[in-house]
Amino acid sequence: MTNSTTPHTVPRASLKRLPLYLHLLENLMADGVEYVSCTQLAKEFDFDAILVRKDIELTGEVGTARIGFKVATLIGSIKSFLGWDKEQDAFLVGVGNLGKAILGYKDFKKYGLNIVAAFDNDSRKVGTKVFGYEIFSTSKFGDLAKRMHIYVGIITVPPEHAQEAVDLMVDAGIKAIWNFSPAPLRIPEGVILENVRLTQSLAVLTNKLKRVFKS
């Protein structure tokens, strides 16, 4: 609403392609490449060049005919469009195997996500450290979230506790939830929920595989 050049809805498919371009662009930048065309980008991913152009258009970046886009500024535009130009602090709830894996994955910081603390219900875990993060009791979540102005929550608890985690986060003023649990979750209007569902990806894989064996 504040920016008339931004379309009302951004295609989810485009949003998911932009990180792919970004990753490649950063490699190009490291190699000292200054300009890149949609044609070149498209070839890398087997996409249609026009599709890439449309995606870039969303970010507001303008190119130069015959030359393409300046790698450095395109990286900036994509990051800004994705909201990866400023760090977002986040709390993680559920320090099981998956939670630990996410805490151990340092690269999220590159993508604008800065995990600052982790929480767990298990009193044996509370007070310990995992990859440098102190584990707090979930009872401290609300106070800390408010005091530290945290708006992003990551859920890596077992499915049977996922809704509790959501409720905890919503009460604490969390605006965006990145959920790794397979449970279906209810959230109030105005809160963003993004699910990572491994079984959906697995379904695509196994269905394709089934057809390979059939033919």
Added chain:
Amino acid sequence: MTNSTTPHTVPRASLKRLPLYLHLLENLMADGVEYVSCTQLAKEFDFDAILVRKDIELTGEVGTARIGFKVATLIGSIKSFLGWDKEQDAFLVGVGNLGKAILGYKDFKKYGLNIVAAFDNDSRKVGTKVFGYEIFSTSKFGDLAKRMHIYVGIITVPPEHAQEAVDLMVDAGIKAIWNFSPAPLRIPEGVILENVRLTQSLAVLTNKLKRVFKS
């Protein structure tokens, strides 16, 4: 081709919704519910009822007017359609944090995926056990995959070693690769590659969040 009722291409979006239905149906079944209508299913997910009907149509399941679909047989149809009715054995390569998290997640077996062994390059890990799985050297991958007739490989290595892992798997006759590394991978024709890219999901989340803060 062998089944004229199966359309040539299955919409990826449909494939990703089917596991959601399945999960709910299994809960209904556990609660002793015998029949369910598309209307009911749709309400749970805020989908259009016709969308659900179309998705179910893909599985070949036929319902009864005014009554709906029999929960038990619908579960069977979805599982069969997804290829989750028979167990697929799989090898995992890369026993880092994420690899461990996946080895520790026992539920994949419910989804037709049976991880039977794990591999790593790190000689300190080789010979140890993680969640009951013995860790083998990657040099043993090819022999074991052929001997055990393994066609599914899971990649949880760091991005700089992901292409090596792919090549290892392809040489070993792996037909379907479930890749958790963010690296762009090259595969030969005929091999299925399904990527789990957390940054894509994160991009959707942070872009939405950016717009919340703007308004």
Added chain:
DNA sequence: TAGATTGTTAATCGATTAACAATC
């Protein structure tokens, strides 16, 4: 029976692809 729901055919909507003038 009445009415909800299925199965099927048609309409809409949105994303992808095509076309083409402008331009560097």
Added chain:
DNA sequence: TAGATTGTTAATCGATTAACAATC
């Protein structure tokens, strides 16, 4: 200049939604 690539407008394609007769 010649020609590749951008920006923009139009066409196509596929997925979602709507409409409606059949049916239990």
